[in-house]
Amino acid sequence: MHAYRTHHCGALRDTDVGQEVRLSGWVHKKRDHGDLVFIDLRDHYGITQIVTEVDGPAFAVIESLRSESVVTITGKVVARAAEAVNPNLPTGAIEVRAVEAVVQSMAHDLPMPVAGENEYPEDIRLRYRFVDLRREKVHANIMLRASVIASLRRRMIDQGFTEFQTPILTASSPEGARDYLVPSRVHPGKFYALPQAPQMFKQLLMVAGFDRYFQIAPCFRDEDARADRSPGEFYQLDFEMSFVTQEDVFAAIEPVLHGVFEEFADWQGKGRSVSALPFRRIPYRESMLKYGNDKPDLRNPIEIVDVTEHFVGSGFGIFASLVESGSVIRAIPAPGAGAGSRKFFDDMNNWARGEGYSGLGYINIKDGVPGGPIAKNHGEEATATLIAALGLGANDGVFFAAGKEGQAAKLAGLARTRVAEQLGLIDQNRFEFCWIVDFPMFEYDEDAKKVDFSHNPFSMPQGEMAALETKDPLDILAYQYDIVCNGVELSSGAIRNHKPEIMYKAFEIAGYSQDEVDANFSGMINAFKCGAPPHGGSAPGVDRIVMLLADEPNIREVITFPMTQKAEDLMMNAPSAVTAKQLRELGIRIVEAPGTKPATA
Numbered sequence: 001m002h003a004y005r006t007h008h009c010g011a012l013r014d015t016d017v018g019q020e021v022r023l024s025g026w027v028h029k030k031r032d033h034g035d036l037v038f039i040d041l042r043d044h045y046g047i048t049q050i051v052t053e054v055d056g057p058a059f060a061v062i063e064s065l066r067s068e069s070v071v072t073i074t075g076k077v078v079a080r081a082a083e084a085v086n087p088n089l090p091t092g093a094i095e096v097r098a099v100e101a102v103v104q105s106m107a108h109d110l111p112m113p114v115a116g117e118n119e120y121p122e123d124i125r126l127r128y129r130f131v132d133l134r135r136e137k138v139h140a141n142i143m144l145r146a147s148v149i150a151s152l153r154r155r156m157i158d159q160g161f162t163e164f165q166t167p168i169l170t171a172s173s174p175e176g177a178r179d180y181l182v183p184s185r186v187h188p189g190k191f192y193a194l195p196q197a198p199q200m201f202k203q204l205l206m207v208a209g210f211d212r213y214f215q216i217a218p219c220f221r222d223e224d225a226r227a228d229r230s231p232g233e234f235y236q237l238d239f240e241m242s243f244v245t246q247e248d249v250f251a252a253i254e255p256v257l258h259g260v261f262e263e264f265a266d267w268q269g270k271g272r273s274v275s276a277l278p279f280r281r282i283p284y285r286e287s288m289l290k291y292g293n294d295k296p297d298l299r300n301p302i303e304i305v306d307v308t309e310h311f312v313g314s315g316f317g318i319f320a321s322l323v324e325s326g327s328v329i330r331a332i333p334a335p336g337a338g339a340g341s342r343k344f345f346d347d348m349n350n351w352a353r354g355e356g357y358s359g360l361g362y363i364n365i366k367d368g369v370p371g372g373p374i375a376k377n378h379g380e381e382a383t384a385t386l387i388a389a390l391g392l393g394a395n396d397g398v399f400f401a402a403g404k405e406g407q408a409a410k411l412a413g414l415a416r417t418r419v420a421e422q423l424g425l426i427d428q429n430r431f432e433f434c435w436i437v438d439f440p441m442f443e444y445d446e447d448a449k450k451v452d453f454s455h456n457p458f459s460m461p462q463g464e465m466a467a468l469e470t471k472d473p474l475d476i477l478a479y480q481y482d483i484v485c486n487g488v489e490l491s492s493g494a495i496r497n498h499k500p501e502i503m504y505k506a507f508e509i510a511g512y513s514q515d516e517v518d519a520n521f522s523g524m525i526n527a528f529k530c531g532a533p534p535h536g537g538s539a540p541g542v543d544r545i546v547m548l549l550a551d552e553p554n555i556r557e558v559i560t561f562p563m564t565q566k567a568e569d570l571m572m573n574a575p576s577a578v579t580a581k582q583l584r585e586l587g588i589r590i591v592e593a594p595g596t597k598p599a600t601a
Contacts, residue, residue, distance in 0.1 A: 004072055010046020014093040016077045021096060023048055024072040024104065026134065027065050029115050037062055038095075040115075041073060042134075049086075049095040050075070058098035068107040068114055068134070074100040122556075127570040129561055141558045144267060145546045149216055151263055152237050152542070155256040161214040161239060166201035168194060168218070171523075178222035180232075188587035194220035197539060200524055202240040203496055206535040207527045212252075214239040216542060224565075227554050228488055228544055231567035236491065237545075240537035246479050246495050249536050250435060254279055257483070257490075257540065261431050264549045272429045279433040279483075287436050292330075292413015294439075297487030298432035300420040304412045307331045307400070310386045316377040319361070322402050330401045330412040331390055334419045337397035338365040344422070345372070348399060351418060357411050361400035363387070368394040417487075431485055431548065438462075439480040442473040442509065452510050455480050458524075459494035460534075461506060468505045483540060485548055493538025500528050 004024040012021065025043035039050045039062060050073050052059045058073070065071060075098040086092030111128040112120045114135050125132045132138055153163070172179045172193035179193040195201075197219045205213045217238040225231040237256075241249060258277055265272040280298070287294050290303045308328045311319040319329055337344055345362045352360040363375045365387065375383045390398060399419065401411040420426050441461045443454035451473050459478040461467050467476050479495035497503050503525065507517045518525060546558040556562035563569050583589065 001074075008045040009041050009043040009048045010090055012048055012077055012091050012094050012096070014079055017079050017094060019077045020075070021077055022072060022074045023050075023096065025070070026114075027067055027069050027071060027107075030062075030065060030067065032063075039065065041071070041096075044139075046090055048091045049080075049089075050098050051095050052098045052101075056098065058101040061101035061103060062098060065101075065103070066107050068110055068131070069103060070105040070107075072102045072104055073098050122564065123570060126556075126562065126564060129571050133560070138557065140268070141546070141550045141552065142560055144264065144550055145542075145558050145560075148260060148264060148546050148549060149235075149542060151260050152256065152545075153216065155259055156214045156237070156239065159212075159252055159256060161212040161252075162210065163215055164205060164210070164213050165215060166195070166198040166205075166217065170195050170201075173200075180220045180222050183586040183588055185586055196221050197236070198238050202238060202537065203524065203535065204527055206240055206242045207530070207532045211242050212239070213241075213537075217539070222567075225563075225567070228547065230543060230555050230559055230562055231565065232563050235542040236539040237542055238537075238539040240535060242533040242535045244495070244534065244536055246437070246481065246536065249493065249495070249538065250278065250481075253483070253538060253540070254433075257433065257485075257545075260545065261433075261485075261549065265431065267549060270429070270551065272431060274431045275433045279435055281435045281437050283438040284436055284440065285438070288409050289330075292409050292411075292416055294436050294482060295484045295487055295489040296434065296436075297417065297426065298434055299427045299430050299486060300416060301425055302333055302335070302416050302420055304409075304416055305331045305333075305390055307386060307389070310382065310389070311378075314377075314382065315379045316361075316374050319374075319400070319402055327403050328405050328408050330408050331386075332360075332399040332401065332412055332415045332419060333390055333392060334362075334397035334399060334423065335393070335425070336395060337419070337423060339395040342371075345397065345399075348415065348418065348422075352401075352411060352415065355411070355414060357401075357403075357407075360411070360415060361402065362397060363400075364397045365392060365395060374400065433483065433485050436482040436484060437480075438477045439482075440474065441476040441478040441480075441506070444474060450511055453506075456492065456494050457506065457510070458497050458503070460497045461502070464499070465502050465505060468502065468509060473509050479536070481538070483538065488544055488548060490540040490544055491538045493536065495534070495536035498528055498532040498534055500525055503528070 001022055004022065006022045009023055009025045023041055025041040028040040028042035028047055031038045035054055037052055037059065040047045041050050052062050073096060075096040077094050078097050080093060080095055111124055111131060114131065117137065133142065169182060169192040172181065172191065173196065177196055179196065182192040182194065184190045184192060198215060198217050202213050215238045217236055218233055219236055220233050223231065239253065241252060254277055258274060261274045265274055284294055287296055289306060292304055306328060308323055311323050311329050314320040323329065342364060345364050349359045349362070361374050362372055363383065364371050370383050370387060392398060399415055401408045401415060403411065439455045441454065441459065442451050445452045455478065459480045462477045462479060463471070480492065481494065482492050483490045497506065504514050504517060543555050543559060547555050550558050552558055561571065
């Protein structure tokens with residue numbers, strides 16, 4: 001018999017009754033019933049109930065065990081009495097009657113219990129993550145993550161992609177987020193940077209003649225945490241393809257994402273559906289108008305409508321004067337809201353003020369009669385025309401966001417989400433994908449008073465050189481796209497600008513000289529001058545994919561060893577001070593900021 005186990009703790013069934021077995025694991029729970037003592041023995045695979053009588057040979061050891069102690073049990077598999085069968089446990093038809101118990105490791109006082117689903121402070125959970133990871137929900141999330149990554153890798157290979165690894169120590173980039181810098185010992189005063197993404201390397205692989213690249217790539221960015229963004233590091237399904245159009249990229253990655261989400265849609269019995277292929281394409285400007293942002297949650301049935309023209313010369317003077325001064329009015333329908341009380345409308349108005357806006361106008365329709373200040377002042381006929389244009393019913397409502405286009409769009413988008421959440425309109429059992437396409441290549445920077453890139457400076461402009469030479473820069477669209485699921489942006493991507501002359505022209509429009517482009521992006525430009533294929537790709541975020549599938553509101557719940565919001569690893573005490581000797585080897589001296597205490601080595 002094996003020294004530690006013949007079976008794992010999720011393996012035994014009623015067909016194993018009578019066998020002598022050996023199991024090892026952690027004491028999940030212990031129950032003393034007087035003449036009998038039970039423990040639930042847990043390992044990675046599941047739980048098996050162990051039982052011993054008070055006069056049994058293993059009683060003394062089992063009775064002394066504390067929760068989370070590691071023990072090896074040898075005993076015989078017996079059937080549970082019919083009334084004791086646990087149908088919620090795969091091993092619930094049997095138990096193991098212990099004849100021997102060997103303590104492998106006795107647990108001391110725990111920072112938090114493992115059994116149960118109680119919530120604990122984040123700092124405790126992350127400081128003792130090795131205990132937190134034993135808890136059923138977190139453990140399951142991490143196993144889901146492993147399964148998702150395996151599925152992504154398998155599906156990419158089936159689509160003809162080859163996995164390559166790109167450098168972790170690389171050069172700092174003048175574009176993008178803040179780099180994590182790594183000092184060089186052999187080149188004093190110089191630094192490597194951890195890659196924010198393998199962007200340049202994957203494009204260079206295309207220039208080198210490889211056709212379809214992918215990688216489950218670690219990325220490092222010194223940026224603040226959000227619910228859907230981990231500080232410090234994250235992983236993405238990075239891929240690139242040669243000789244492709246935008247539609248070719250979509251056709252390659254859609255089956256991968258759709259397949260993974262379908263594979264795990266029923267995870268833990270959730271029974272969710274996935275939007276059909278091909279995924280919907282929504283132009284950027286349409287998305288900003290209808291949904292108020294460029295990452296719409298299509299489970300929300302509400303669509304925003306521009307109603308600016310309805311308020312030209314309106315009796316509702318506030319909106320009329322705003323329209324006259326160049327502002328826009330956006331309507332956010334609220335289906336069925338008119339049947340309730342006016343409190344809902346007042347609460348929405350107060351919510352908007354709490355978000356830093358002047359408020360939300362509204363019309364509430366009750367039994368076909370419109371109410372509220374806008375309906376009263378806008379005029380009966382004009383209000384009826386507006387209601388008809390919006391397709392509102394006899395007990396619906398509508399909110400209005402007013403202001404300059406960008407401000408009104410943002411408030412309308414936030415209000416669309418808020419209304420749908422308050423009215424329970426969002427279907428929680430669906431995954432709705434879409435592509436946002438046709439991003440503008442350039443935008444006007446009000447602060448710098450100049451035209452600048454709006455999204456990705458290395459994207460191919462639609463119309464290529466002719467568009468750059470003949471169009472107003474603000475009218476030029478790019479072959480840029482985002483993949484969005486349930487309001488979460490999974491990644492941005494693009495068909496790349498692989499022609500040096502077009503790149504120089506695009507940067508010239510944004511105010512950069514050819515010398516500046518050569519200095520800042522010499523590796524890319526020089527490579528393209530040696531013959532580059534048309535190419536494009538994207539990089540869906542693995543952490544965000546798993547977060548959606550696990551139905552977790554925070555990305556830290558699906559990362560094995562996450563950092564805090566302040567980018568600290570409480571378990572490993574990182575970042576930490578280093579010794580004076582280490583600093584000397586690197587030629588580095590720490591200069592303390594005014595008012596701070598000196599760091600201790």
